[in-house]
Amino acid sequence: MLDQLAAHLRRNPRISVITGAGVSAASGVPTFRGPKGLWRNFRPESLATPEAFHRDPKLVWEWYNWRRQVLSEKKPNRAHEVLAKWSRRFSDFKLITQNVDGLHERAGTQNVIRFHGSIWEVLCLKRCEASPSRWWDETVPYPEIPPKCPYCGGLIRPGVVWFGEGIDQNVMRQSIEALDCDVFFTIGTSSLVYPAAALVHEAKARGAYTVEINVEATPASEQLDLALQGAAEEILDEIDRNL
Numbered sequence: 129m130l131d132q133l134a135a136h137l138r139r140n141p142r143i144s145v146i147t148g149a150g151v152s153a154a155s156g157v158p159t160f161r162g163p164k165g166l167w168r169n170f171r172p173e174s175l176a177t178p179e180a181f182h183r184d185p186k187l188v189w190e191w192y193n194w195r196r197q198v199l200s201e202k203k204p205n206r207a208h209e210v211l212a213k214w215s216r217r218f219s220d221f222k223l224i225t226q227n228v229d230g231l232h233e234r235a236g237t238q239n240v241i242r243f244h245g246s247i248w249e250v251l252c253l254k255r256c257e258a259s260p261s262r263w264w265d266e267t268v269p270y271p272e273i274p275p276k277c278p279y280c281g282g283l284i285r286p287g288v289v290w291f292g293e294g295i296d297q298n299v300m301r302q303s304i305e306a307l308d309c310d311v312f313f314t315i316g317t318s319s320l321v322y323p324a325a326a327l328v329h330e331a332k333a334r335g336a337y338t339v340e341i342n343v344e345a346t347p348a349s350e351q352l353d354l355a356l357q358g359a360a361e362e363i364l365d366e367i368d369r370n371l
């Protein structure tokens with residue numbers, strides 16, 4: 129099966145990929161929904177919604193400050209590396225990620241479409257006139273929580289998409305463009321969170337050959353052309369070695 133897929137990939141098809149927390153699992157980044165998942169220990173509604181932030185910005189920032197600290201020590205794994213290599217090898221390769229951890233970028237993947245934003249970006253809560261719409265900030269840890277906008281002294285917020293918020297229009301446009309491809313991979317995602325989970329089905333409806341890589345079956349598995357069960361870092365490495 130992997131041989132056939134590799135043979136197909138050798139013909140330089142247009143490839144699009146969506147990744148989720150499972151691609152970072154081997155780097156030691158906790159996923160959201162597994163047995164040790166973040167949402168087992170923390171309630172999303174008290175940490176990852178605009179309402180939670182308005183209620184208690186300090187608590188929300190303490191959580192993000194902690195996650196930034198944890199992530200700053202993590203390194204890309206073989207799954208990130210293979211995808212970064214493919215982004216250089218294939219002439220039409222697009223990578224959409226739901227991950228906010230920045231590991232695809234650190235592995236060297238260019239033009240990552242950050243569907244849920246980035247934990248390394250921040251923006252002024254009031255979107256004050258003096259500040260850019262969002263900016264990169266790798267301060268770890270922040271000396272003061274909650275951190276302040278360097279332009280107006282008000283609050284800043286993490287540049288991530290919270291529950292109840294929409295996807296950035298530009299990001300959505302780029303993601304929809306990525307659906308017109310020959311092979312669409314969905315890797316390390318539970319395929320439960322919409323609209324991200326809809327993308328693979330839309331790609332299939334547009335004619336793409338759809339491949340899932342996940343350690344377990346997901347609601348998408350049976351509807352796709354090929355569901356490969358196993359760790360992303362191992363399966364991607366094996367496909368890559370067959371190319």
Ligand code: OAD
Nearest residue numbers: 148149150153159160161226316317318321342343359360
């Ligand atoms: P989940 O935690 O929901 O799912 C992670 C998936 O990775 C599961 O299906 C696991 O089986 C799989 N997995 C674990 N280890 C793996 C490995 N080594 N190789 C392959 N697969 C593996 O994470 P996401 O699907 O990314 O949203 O979650 C989607 C969104 O929900 C996140 O972006 C986040 C969260 O709430 C926001 O922050 C907006």
